[in-house]
Amino acid sequence: MPSSTTSRDRRQARFKLHQDAVRDSLPLLIPAVPFGFVLGVEISDSLMPVGVGFSTSVVVFAGAAQLALVTLAGTASVVTVVLTALVINARHVMYSAALAPVMARQPLWFRAIAPFVLVDQVFALGISRSGDPADFRRYYLTCGALFFPTWQVVTALGVLFGAAVPESLGLGVAPALMFTGIVVAMVIDRATLVAAAVAALATILLLDLPNRSGLLCGAMIGVAAGYAVEGRRTG
Amino acid sequence: MSVAESVLLVAIVAVGTYLSRAGMILLLSGRDLPDRVLRALRYVGPAVLAALVVTFVADPEEANRGVSAAELAGLAVSASVHARWKSLVATLVAGMIAFWVVRELV
Structure with missing residues (x-):
């Protein structure tokens, strides 16, 4: 199998975009536009130098954490800012663990690069994709190749033109709406429904935990609830 | 906020973010x-x-x-x-x- 993969890779020396990945990514790119734009506006308002703030879209590439980073920078201790951003990002550990079985069949270079573009949307797309390793790799890389530059462009637009968009449009709600759609798509049985509902409820109750750790705790309670429901039914 | 201070802040968060995403993929992939x-x-x-x-x-x-x-x-x-x-x-x-x-x- 490795030899056939190599010869195919050689024939397709130039990377071709995966058609399914383009089709699946486009609707998810739309909500990234208002989110990235909002982030750009916050970067231009940040106490950080604008260039450094914008660099987070290249080197961090995690919207919610970037938003916390640029808005808190200079207003809280470095330790607080770092902890907040990393706690928000801790959900990625779960994404990483969830993708690990699929990644086990991938070459090391891909396993090293793939995490760099593991944003919420790419996780949602990647985890729902099955198929042979070469196909998965091209699918995943296409998603990354679409989301990564798009994020920088919309962030830059937010930095440059943010002041011109009326805040009254309320585009800040767009990411929540899209993620709601993704959650609905992931609810395929009673146990996944329980996981999502309990996670949402627990997060509401834990909203006051420091550094937004309610997000993580709520999610873990939701996972436990889904697992318990499944276990009770089968066991 | 100074340039050096904010660069350091961004660097720490960037490395931490990568590790949070890569950790399980790189550690668990062998088994x-x-x-x-x-x-x-x-x-x-x-x-x-x-x-x-x-x-x-x-x-x-x-x-x-x-x-x-x-x-x-x-x-x-x-x-x-x-x-x-x-x-x-x-x-x-x-x-x-x-x-x-x-x-x-x-």
């Missing part, structure tokens, strides 16, 4: 996960994303925390539209329209 862990991982997606939606609309950091009727209407319409048509574009458009309409009415 299979126990069956119980695999089954629990099924619930990571719906649970984390549902929790994320909550923190987006009821942001604890913001002065006007809490959920408005308009936001609830948007979420409800988005969920229904996606359950019915499975299109994220329709989900976004319908949710935004519901949000705008209810915001004007309330």
Whole structure:
């Protein structure tokens, strides 16, 4: 199998975009536009130098954490800012663990690069994709190749033109709406429904935990609830 | 905030973010996960994303925390539209329209 993969890779020396990945990514790119734009506006308002703030879209590439980073920078201790951003990002550990079985069949270079573009949307797309390793790799890389530059462009637009968009449009709600759609798509049985509902409820109750750790705790309670429901039914 | 200080801050967060995403992929990839862990991982997606939606609309950091009727209407319409048509574009458009309409009415 490795030899056939190599010869195919050689024939397709130039990377071709995966058609399914383009089709699946486009609707998810739309909500990234208002989110990235909002982030750009916050970067231009940040106490950080604008260039450094914008660099987070290249080197961090995690919207919610970037938003916390640029808005808190200079207003809280470095330790607080770092902890907040990393706690928000801790959900990625779960994404990483969830993708690990699929990644086990991938070459090391891909396993090293793939995490760099593991944003919420790419996780949602990647985890729902099955198929042979070469196909998965091209699918995943296409998603990354679409989301990564798009994020920088919309962030830059937010930095440059943010002041011109009326805040009254309320585009800040767009990411929540899209993620709601993704959650609905992931609810395929009673146990996944329980996981999502309990996670949402627990997060509401834990909203006051420091550094937004309610997000993580709520999610873990939701996972436990889904697992318990499944276990009770089968066991 | 000085340039050096903010560069350091961004660098720490960048490295931490990469490690949070890469850790399990690089550590676990050599062997299979126990069956119980695999089954629990099924619930990571719906649970984390549902929790994320909550923190987006009821942001604890913001002065006007809490959920408005308009936001609830948007979420409800988005969920229904996606359950019915499975299109994220329709989900976004319908949710935004519901949000705008209810915001004007309330």
